[in-house]
Amino acid sequence: MSKEVEKEKSMVLQKEMVARLFDELSAANETGKKVVYTFVPGNLSELILAFDMLPVYPEINALQSGMRKLSGNYIREAEKFGHSEDVCTYVKCDIGMMLSGNIGPTGKKLPDPDLLLLSYTGCFTFMKWFENLEKLYPGVPIAMLHTPYQESGKITPDMTEYMVKQIKEEVIPKMELVSGKKLDEEKLNAIIQNSIEIEDLIVKIFDTTKNVPSPIDAYFAGVYYIGPINIGFRGTKDAVDYYTELLKEIEYRVENKLGPVTPEGVMEERFRLVVEGPPNWTNFREFWKLFYDHGAVVVASTYTKVGGMHDLGFRHDVKRPFESLAEYCMNCYTNLNLTQRISLLSKYIKDYNADGLLVNSIKSCNSFSAGQLIMMRKIEEDLETPVGFIESDLVDPRYFSFSNIKNRLDSFFQMLDQRRVILKDKTAVI
Amino acid sequence: MKNIDQILEHCKELAFDLEFSYAKNWKSAQTDRVLIGYMPIYFPREITHAANALAVGILGTGDRKQIIKGDAFYQSYICHIPRGIIELALDGNLDEIDGFIFPSICDVIRNLSGTFQILKKGKFVKYLDYPQNFLSHIGGKFYKTELLHILHEIQKINNIEVTPEKLNNSIKLYNINQRLLKEIYNIRQEYPWRISFENLYYVVRAGMVITVEEHNKILEDVLEFLNINNGEPMDKIKVVISGAFCEQPPIGLIKTIELAGCYIVDDDLLLGSRWMKGDVADNTDDPLNALSEAYMNLSTFSSSVYSVGKPKGEQLVQLIKERNADGIIFAAPSFCDPALLDLPVMQKACDDANIRYISFQYNENTGQYKVIKEQVGAFSDSIKLWEDTVSS
Ligand code: SF4
Numbered sequence: 001m002s003k004e005v006e007k008e009k010s011m012v013l014q015k016e017m018v019a020r021l022f023d024e025l026s027a028a029n030e031t032g033k034k035v036v037y038t039f040v041p042g043n044l045s046e047l048i049l050a051f052d053m054l055p056v057y058p059e060i061n062a063l064q065s066g067m068r069k070l071s072g073n074y075i076r077e078a079e080k081f082g083h084s085e086d087v088c089t090y091v092k093c094d095i096g097m098m099l100s101g102n103i104g105p106t107g108k109k110l111p112d113p114d115l116l117l118l119s120y121t122g123c124f125t126f127m128k129w130f131e132n133l134e135k136l137y138p139g140v141p142i143a144m145l146h147t148p149y150q151e152s153g154k155i156t157p158d159m160t161e162y163m164v165k166q167i168k169e170e171v172i173p174k175m176e177l178v179s180g181k182k183l184d185e186e187k188l189n190a191i192i193q194n195s196i197e198i199e200d201l202i203v204k205i206f207d208t209t210k211n212v213p214s215p216i217d218a219y220f221a222g223v224y225y226i227g228p229i230n231i232g233f234r235g236t237k238d239a240v241d242y243y244t245e246l247l248k249e250i251e252y253r254v255e256n257k258l259g260p261v262t263p264e265g266v267m268e269e270r271f272r273l274v275v276e277g278p279p280n281w282t283n284f285r286e287f288w289k290l291f292y293d294h295g296a297v298v299v300a301s302t303y304t305k306v307g308g309m310h311d312l313g314f315r316h317d318v319k320r321p322f323e324s325l326a327e328y329c330m331n332c333y334t335n336l337n338l339t340q341r342i343s344l345l346s347k348y349i350k351d352y353n354a355d356g357l358l359v360n361s362i363k364s365c366n367s368f369s370a371g372q373l374i375m376m377r378k379i380e381e382d383l384e385t386p387v388g389f390i391e392s393d394l395v396d397p398r399y400f401s402f403s404n405i406k407n408r409l410d411s412f413f414q415m416l417d418q419r420r421v422i423l424k425d426k427t428a429v430i
Numbered sequence: 431m432k433n434i435d436q437i438l439e440h441c442k443e444l445a446f447d448l449e450f451s452y453a454k455n456w457k458s459a460q461t462d463r464v465l466i467g468y469m470p471i472y473f474p475r476e477i478t479h480a481a482n483a484l485a486v487g488i489l490g491t492g493d494r495k496q497i498i499k500g501d502a503f504y505q506s507y508i509c510h511i512p513r514g515i516i517e518l519a520l521d522g523n524l525d526e527i528d529g530f531i532f533p534s535i536c537d538v539i540r541n542l543s544g545t546f547q548i549l550k551k552g553k554f555v556k557y558l559d560y561p562q563n564f565l566s567h568i569g570g571k572f573y574k575t576e577l578l579h580i581l582h583e584i585q586k587i588n589n590i591e592v593t594p595e596k597l598n599n600s601i602k603l604y605n606i607n608q609r610l611l612k613e614i615y616n617i618r619q620e621y622p623w624r625i626s627f628e629n630l631y632y633v634v635r636a637g638m639v640i641t642v643e644e645h646n647k648i649l650e651d652v653l654e655f656l657n658i659n660n661g662e663p664m665d666k667i668k669v670v671i672s673g674a675f676c677e678q679p680p681i682g683l684i685k686t687i688e689l690a691g692c693y694i695v696d697d698d699l700l701l702g703s704r705w706m707k708g709d710v711a712d713n714t715d716d717p718l719n720a721l722s723e724a725y726m727n728l729s730t731f732s733s734s735v736y737s738v739g740k741p742k743g744e745q746l747v748q749l750i751k752e753r754n755a756d757g758i759i760f761a762a763p764s765f766c767d768p769a770l771l772d773l774p775v776m777q778k779a780c781d782d783a784n785i786r787y788i789s790f791q792y793n794e795n796t797g798q799y800k801v802i803k804e805q806v807g808a809f810s811d812s813i814k815l816w817e818d819t820v821s822s
Pocket residue numbers: 059088089090091122123124125126334364365366367368394
């Protein structure tokens with residue numbers, strides 16, 4: 001592995017964007033900017049931007065706390081407050097953080113919300129989360145946006161109509177009330193236009209993993225790449241610039257046949273994997289190392305699609321702004337039914353020429369985890385692709401067992417190696 | 431009135447018949463009869479009734495079936511009920527059931543609907559997405575399209591068209607059912623010793639697998655029995671159970687609570703049977719709309735329903751007061767996100783209202799009750815002691 005790790009321009013851009021957002025958040029009380037707490041899947045970034053409001057994403061705070069090794073204490077705080085050990089740790093981490101003074105990732109206090117925007121996509125826990133937040137912030141208006149599940153594997157006109165009405169009659173009026181502004185549809189459309197550009201760029205970026213070697217890791221680095229669209233920058237010029245720069249850098253890697261950059265330099269590709277499930281945040285670096293030490297590159301992952309599925313063709317649409325906002329929400333990965341998830345994973349395995357599928361089953365997350373075992377079996381049977389399975393948690397350090405995960409991954413990679421030998425022998429015989 | 435012991439015995443058999451023999455016999459009597467299985471919590475059975483279909487509640491296997499295959503479908507940190515349901519499906523217990531409804535209560539039930547789709551169980555599988563918007567022209571309209579979808583699926587099977595008359599008639603029958611249940615609960619609140627909670631549970635649960643006509647008869651008989659002064663009060667506290675709306679606690683656990691000094695005067699174990707807080711309009715031109723309006727406006731509170739604006743904690747406190755209960759037992763299935771995430775909010779409301787509570791978790795196949803018995807016993811004693819102290 002080569003040891004050159006230098007900050008690329010896109011990384012600097014992202015860092016600056018995020019720093020600016022958190023600066024704005026910490027100054028919100030003085031500037032009078034209104035603050036919206038909302039969720040990543042089904043986020044209505046375009047609308048929030050159209051009203052000049054600032055977003056706070058409790059899930060992002062939770063994962064940041066996980067990475068900064070603060071989540072363990074926050075979770076304990078929430079458990080002291082009465083939360084069970086058995087529930088989603090994102091919720092507990094977030095609530096624990098609020099109970100401990102709501103200090104954000106930059107070390108500054110996050111402002112209280114002016115609006116709780118419950119865009120409720122792909123996970124029931126969000127609803128419970130907001131019912132809890134309502135207690136912590138009594139009197140703050142809540143806008144609920146219920147996203148119907150794609151139970152039949154498609155979006156019906158009734159589903160879209162139901163959502164559009166909610167957006168127009170529930171969400172926008174609450175935003176108008178809180179911001180004191182009327183919705184400027186022209187402004188919204190200009191923002192949506194940026195989103196479309198960003199979505200095109202993102203699809204191109206994640207599609208570069210078709211190259212051998214893959215120029216990026218679509219999971220461990222992928223989570224950084226989706227950062228801007230998942231924390232409120234979808235629809236901004238900043239994000240267009242960021243993704244343009246990122247694509248340029250990745251294309252350079254493709255031209256020069258460079259593998260992904262890891263914290264320890266450029267890695268060499270030995271295995272190509274598709275990963276299902278969120279990563280572990282508390283031990284993110286260690287976790288990633290277990291992959292790159294074996295030359296395992298993730299060429300596609302479902303987690304990077306929780307904030308929106310664009311590779312199957314969805315784009316926001318200036319001609320149908322509200323309908324497309326609705327369809328965006330309904331298209332997030334965890335809002336797909338199990339059959340859709342299986343076909344998506346199968347498509348990734350084939351399109352990206354993967355050697356295997358790895359499932360990281362997250363204790364916290366029923367939305368992802370319930371049903372994963374049958375999905376695995378189905379894919380294993382249908383595609384004869386090797387499937388590995390590990391378990392961890394998002395932000396609860398008590399559920400990251402390094403040795404268990406290492407043992408399982410070691411055997412998985414061994415299996416992939418043996419399979420390669422067998423396949424080679426077979427081809428030689430033919 | 432029939433002999434109450436026979437009625438209760440009959441209900442007990444029905445409630446735990448994992449072969450669903452009653453439903454299968456009912457179906458075989460006519461060619462255009464259809465069976466629709468539904469999972470917790472609530473499903474508007476009026477629509478199936480009007481379509482010549484019998485709604486069959488599927489509540490897992492409890493502690494009555496060994497789970498072998500079902501465990502291979504779920505990680506250890508997922509609740510127990512879906513394992514039992516899968517076991518039933520794979521063992522053929524659900525083979526006669528034509529369609530399956532998965533009400534939107536949590537991600538586990540939601541994804542179980544996907545598992546049924548993959549396993550190709552039934553002629554249709556429907557995840558019934560209850561609206562979380564409660565305006566008639568938004569959530570109400572969406573809900574109606576969901577119900578229509580189910581009716582179309584049933585019609586594809588038996589070719590029966592549901593007329594407003596038929597649906598109004600079904601609504602009437604279920605209104606009667608709900609009223610009878612309410613009356614039974616009201617009498618029991620005053621005289622809980624007249625029928626044990628265990629027996630009441632059999633009676634209510636039986637109603638989830640038989641026709642509403644037959645269940646109404648059973649309820650009338652039970653009501654008649656309850657109106658007779660029988661049994662002797664014991665020195666027990668009155669409690670409400672909350673959190674057990676989906677995966678059911680085993681009967682052993684229910685008995686343990688009663689034996690440890692509690693009368694259970696209200697509960698959410700089979701909440702779907704008592705979902706509506708009042709009658710659904712039964713004489714309109716658009717009965718589907720009446721059902722939708724009832725869902726919007728008459729639903730009881732539940733962990734699966736968005737509650738901002740009418741906090742569940744306060745509604746629970748209200749229920750305790752109405753039932754004149756001494757305390758509350760929060761009993762939730764292990765790993766049940768909806769129930770467990772509600773706990774702090776509910777408990778805070780109880781603290782604020784000076785209502786005492788205990789909480790524990792269970793699985794549907796929990797076999798050891800010693801710890802729970804001690805916990806409930808201590809709870810009951812402490813309340814009795816408190817009352818003695820206050821009254822002296
Ligand atoms: S259950 Fe999963 S999707 Fe839902 S909030 Fe928790 S981590 Fe997110």
